Amino acid sequence: MTAKHDYRVRAVHCDHLADEETIYQSLVRATDPLDAAWAKLETAKRIGIKFNQDYNVLRVFESNYQELVSEPVARAVLRRLRERTSAELICSSISVFRKEQSHEPDASEHLGQLLREFGVRFVAGDLPPHSTVQVPGGGQMFRQYLLPTESVDVDAFISVAKMKNHAFMGVTACLKNLFGLMPMEPHGRARQYYHHLVRMPYMLADIGRIFSPALNIVDGLVGQAEREWGGQGRIGNCLIAGDNVIATDACTAHLMGHDPETDWPNEPFLRDRNALKTAAEGGFGSVNLNEIDWQSEVVSPVNQFFCQQVDSSETTISWRRTTCEQALYYRDHREQFAQYAGEYILLYKNKVIWHNTNSNFGGSRRDLAADDPTSAIFMKKVDPEEAEGEHFEVYEHTLEQMEALGL
Numbered sequence: 001m002t003a004k005h006d007y008r009v010r011a012v013h014c015d016h017l018a019d020e021e022t023i024y025q026s027l028v029r030a031t032d033p034l035d036a037a038w039a040k041l042e043t044a045k046r047i048g049i050k051f052n053q054d055y056n057v058l059r060v061f062e063s064n065y066q067e068l069v070s071e072p073v074a075r076a077v078l079r080r081l082r083e084r085t086s087a088e089l090i091c092s093s094i095s096v097f098r099k100e101q102s103h104e105p106d107a108s109e110h111l112g113q114l115l116r117e118f119g120v121r122f123v124a125g126d127l128p129p130h131s132t133v134q135v136p137g138g139g140q141m142f143r144q145y146l147l148p149t150e151s152v153d154v155d156a157f158i159s160v161a162k163m164k165n166h167a168f169m170g171v172t173a174c175l176k177n178l179f180g181l182m183p184m185e186p187h188g189r190a191r192q193y194y195h196h197l198v199r200m201p202y203m204l205a206d207i208g209r210i211f212s213p214a215l216n217i218v219d220g221l222v223g224q225a226e227r228e229w230g231g232q233g234r235i236g237n238c239l240i241a242g243d244n245v246i247a248t249d250a251c252t253a254h255l256m257g258h259d260p261e262t263d264w265p266n267e268p269f270l271r272d273r274n275a276l277k278t279a280a281e282g283g284f285g286s287v288n289l290n291e292i293d294w295q296s297e298v299v300s301p302v303n304q305f306f307c308q309q310v311d312s313s314e315t316t317i318s319w320r321r322t323t324c325e326q327a328l329y330y331r332d333h334r335e336q337f338a339q340y341a342g343e344y345i346l347l348y349k350n351k352v353i354w355h356n357t358n359s360n361f362g363g364s365r366r367d368l369a370a371d372d373p374t375s376a377i378f379m380k381k382v383d384p385e386e387a388e389g390e391h392f393e394v395y396e397h398t399l400e401q402m403e404a405l406g407l
Helices: 019-030 033-041 072-084 111-117 174-181 200-209 245-255 273-281 315-332 334-340 395-405
Strands: 007-013 047-049 088-093 121-124 130-132 142-150 154-164 170-173 215-225 231-240 292-296 342-346 351-356 378-381
Touching: 007 019, 007 245, 019 215, 019 231, 033 072, 033 154, 033 342, 047 174, 072 111, 072 154, 072 215, 111 121, 111 342, 121 154, 142 200, 154 174, 154 231, 154 245, 154 351, 170 174, 170 245, 174 215, 174 245, 174 273, 200 273, 215 245, 231 245, 231 395, 245 273, 245 292, 315 334, 315 342, 315 378, 315 395, 334 351
Parallel strands: 007 292, 047 088, 047 154, 088 121, 154 215
Antiparallel strands: 007 231, 130 142, 154 170, 215 231, 342 351, 342 378
16 A cells, blocks of 8 residues: 655756756646645635845856845746736745835845746835734744734745755755744844744744745755855755645755754754754654655755854853753743833843843844853843743753753
8 A cells, every 4th residue: 555645745857057948847847746736826816925035145156046046946936826826926025135115126135027027026024014923733932923914814825945054954945934034123023033042943843834835946956055145056956846845845955965854963953953853843744755755856965065063062052051041041030020021131141131122132142142152142022921922841842852862
């Protein structure tokens, strides 16, 4: 009897120097077998899209963008959507470089002209309106998140990402791409609030579950090893597509030569937990390739990928432990922080070293902890009602996992 698989992922060969028509036909070959994805997309009236497209430097490697989705791949995606769906297409993004406060692509959003060509409406997610969205199942890190209304008020969602390593998360593809939908100040929060040691793998699992992209596409024509920005270019000669974001990224990690079932502190997850494994543990997706209807025209590894180790293992271990200790101290001594209600605080060695109603504290946490750089700083919104619903048990479990590992 053939085993039943809940997720389907396809990887196809496509030369990185191929012409646009060849890239399009390769994308068709990768995406057309995804029946579950197209069942959602073809009945949708509104489809949201998130391209990995925002950076103020366009680095080119072997005639492709090294760090961002290449224009021919994005063109192929939009062309296929226009052929197979009648939905309104909405592209949302958050830009850390945006200067103009408008719903027009900024200069750093390199696909702006292409979006206009295909009649795709662009939404700058930092601008209102925003909605507070509950995580299905209650969430793994927080109960709810503030998100751009037009990003979540859709019938189906698509994540189109680049094949890259990530210095903080080990691997970045379709799941991490969704982090570019988190509004920043003044309506949202500084990136550091969620891009936080221990928190991030679980919050990525949460937003993955909220958006639950029907279609996930990874541009692997050219990728990047070492880190997410400023790393080493790699030729991958492949496109990957799947109907579940976790399964798609697990297969992508496999093609990069990484074990999608491994976890911190193993390569490439040198700094924090494997967000894909974290999501799968929470019942969302799978990182076990035997549980995925997975077919590939290319063989792993497609090139040599690795993650840069920014800090020593000893420092990372200390930061993870002290992050958890500060988080649990906050939980157990909330009455001490009542005077900061409505503000963000930085908690360091059980003391508040900074507080403000704006979450942008400026500078680096490394500088603020200069007297003991191996002790972490915990950032928290002080809310007596704990509306965001942070799951502090994550910190307890992290300490237990570290103890089990003898760390």
